[in-house]
Amino acid sequence: MSMHYVMEILPSLFQGAGMTLKLFFWTLLGSLPLGILVSLGLTSKFRPLQWLLELYVWLMRGTPLLLQLIFVFYGLPIVGIVFQRYDAALFAFILNYGAYFAEIFRGGFQSIDQGQYEAARVLRLSYGQTLRKIVIPQVVKIVIPSIGNEVINLVKDSSLVYVIGLGDLLRAGNVATARDVTLVPLLLVGLIYLILIGICTFILNKVEKRYSYFK
């Protein structure tokens, strides 16, 4: 494994890693708020909404993400909804991860003591104020470890986008491996994933620590 070869293929790997990171950030940005909203709907007393969202969660968790990517990119155009490759990937990832996050948040919301809502109510706080100031900060603290798991999964799941022809980190490595008949590119790919996830873990630990000021 010559240093020269490594330097030669690194730019294309970094380019792939850029796509991986872009997808990662925008998926998180879309799916976390979506997850919170869906989790509130899942616990709502309005049954039709609850059923609809349960169906959504079942579909998203019940089928492979790979299949969902294919359906969004190749299937939806049949009914007239056409996405660009990247938009299709983002759409599928946000919907998929939103469902997982919704279930995690639902667990978090349900573990908040009813007394917290009652205390807020007798103080005449509105529902929105109660959620924002009291409930959500406590929920976030509870769900951080589970969210962290999903965040780390997401870094690696993003490699599934090869199926609709997007060039991410793993694909860049695959291309180089096939061309040069060596495993070195894939070794480097593994290393880059490890570094990315190392950074994620570091940040997640920081966030967890930030929320350790209360019990």
Added chain:
Amino acid sequence: MLEVQELKKSFGGRQILDGVDLTVKDGEILCIVGPSGAGKTTLLRCITGLEAADSGKFLIDGRPFDPQGTDRSDSVIGVVFQDFNLFPNLTVLENVTLAPTLVLKKAKAAAQQDAENLLKELGLDGKGDLYPYQLSGGQKQRVAIARALAMKPKILCYDEPTSALDPNLRDEVAKLILGLKKDGMTQLVVTHDMEFAQKVADDILQVKALDQQ
């Protein structure tokens, strides 16, 4: 003065409260006592609006109010919960200032000043920056009282104020409640502890379980 007239409440066909009347005079303490299951807590939850009464009238100083109302003029009752229900993610000071700033739209500085005065009166001087988990049970209860008082209620209600605390703190609680009475606070205390009730009450209302009568 708080008046409750003809309060009725049933759960799933079982009558819990069947026309309860009570009056708490200004600056006095009414204790509601009775065995568990007699509907004491239900009575308190109806008065504080946490449970909808089936029927009945609520008057404060002769003027009707809706315990479940969201109008500011309905905000006349302060509650100290059995387990205090402090907000664990907020400091002691933030627990006390949250509702005055958000609901009464008080300026932050003014709310903090008022909260600090309340904490001082309740012997919690210098505890403002602590979080609830750093406090003892007795301190938590006093924070809960400060939080309720910060909303300037006309009457302060307690649900079983002695049961979550060390038995030897019972006299402390009695002293605290009598101290607030001296400041002119009207108070309503739900307890199963007759001895405690006799120590603090101006008036005692006994409730009995309806299906045991």
